[in-house]
Amino acid sequence: MSQPKVRIYRDCDLVYAAEARCPCGAGMAYVRGGTDEPGGGRYWDCADILTGRAVDSGKPGSVMHTGRAPFVFYEIKSEGQPSACGLTTRPAGSKPALRARIWDKVCDVRNAVTETVEAIWDRE
Numbered sequence: 810m811s812q813p814k815v816r817i818y819r820d821c822d823l824v825y826a827a828e829a830r831c832p833c834g835a836g837m838a839y840v841r842g843g844t845d846e847p848g849g850g851r852y853w854d855c856a857d858i859l860t861g862r863a864v865d866s867g868k869p870g871s872v873m874h875t876g877r878a879p880f881v882f883y884e885i886k887s888e889g890q891p892s893a894c895g896l897t898t899r900p901a902g903s904k905p906a907l908r909a910r911i912w913d914k915v916c917d918v919r920n921a922v923t924e925t926v927e928a929i930w931d932r933e
């Protein structure tokens with residue numbers, strides 16, 4: 810399967826799925842904060858594709874990978890969700906960067922504020 814060219818990301822730039830894996834065995838992942846592509850596409854993709862570890866299709870040793878799974882159509886549990894209970898498909902030894910973990914907290918707070926404002930708005 811031909812994959813659109815993407816910037817090469819580091820493991821610490823990615824949020825990994827708790828359990829979902831590409832047929833190649835790598836974890837599914839998405840780029841924290843979205844990609845640089847037009848529209849800031851947010852989608853799940855094979856981590857080996859996103860990190861450039863995958864062998865280009867057509868070259869010796871290349872394997873089949875999943876296609877992109879846009880957020881709006883796919884419900885994949887991420888490693889960051891409390892219900893993931895620490896499960897992750899992240900390669901052993903790699904950790905999300907500190908700023909990534911802080912960003913997660915910022916998103917939590919932002920979501921909480923949005924929900925509160927909407928609840929108040931609905932009551933007015």
Ligand SMILES: [Zn+2]
Pocket residue numbers: 831832833834835855856857858863873874875
């Ligand atoms: Zn793959």
